Amino acid sequence: MDMHGNLKAPATVTVAKQHSGWVNFDNVADFTLNGNGAIFDGSGSAAWKANDCAKTGKCNNLPINVRFTGLTNSKIIGITSTNSKLFHMNVLNCKNITLQDIGIDAPPESLNTDGIHIGRSNGVNLIGAKIKTGDDCVSIGDGTENLVVEGVECGPGHGISLGSLGRYPNEQPVKGLIVRKCTIKNTDNGVRIKTWPGSPPGVASNILFEDITMDNVTTPILIDQEYCPYGHCKAGVYNRIKAFLYIKLKRRLIFMRF
Structure with missing residues (x-):
């Protein structure tokens, strides 16, 4: 399928079905x-x-710009999402899908506009993206397996995040995540892993951050097991995280295992 031209949504703010997409x-x-x-x-x-x-801790009544749900053996090439009302792109329940030469563009004040969210998918490749937004450039949810994120330019935004995890019961493990050859500039965070306090047991394993260059990043590496952005949280930390990090920071190498 070839696409030419641009699509522009109405500016009207209307309540949408939970997690719905505009396209x-x-x-x-x-x-x-x-x-x-x-x-x-x-x-x-x-x-x-x-x-x-x-105020409410809930952000799901606005439409996501573009949703890819249940795609198999597919490619998405050369599209841009701008000024989304909520998340820009959501990849859910997909298998063997490549997103290439993707653009995300929104100002820093655009609340809860994650660039590309990936969840419950196996074999997703995000290859080449320029992401400017008001939240995570790339966010990775539960059930994600064998994900490669490569060649992403992130900033402004909140960096590249695994999670948040553990907010809901019966979340699926995250396994086999590679983030490499990315540039993160003028962001709040670089790479981070975040889980909610009091969350049910869960595992994120085989995670590799490699050859990542950061410039003017407030918190380059953040492992947060008490992520609670709106103050609606239970006490305690139960999630287990197994990760292997290899970060390149302004030509200095930081090698971490925990």
């Missing part, structure tokens, strides 16, 4: 989308002002 690609196999630089414009500035996540 959805669902349950297709052997699918290729050649975007040719096409833009999905969410017209989100009014929504950011109306966002009440900090």
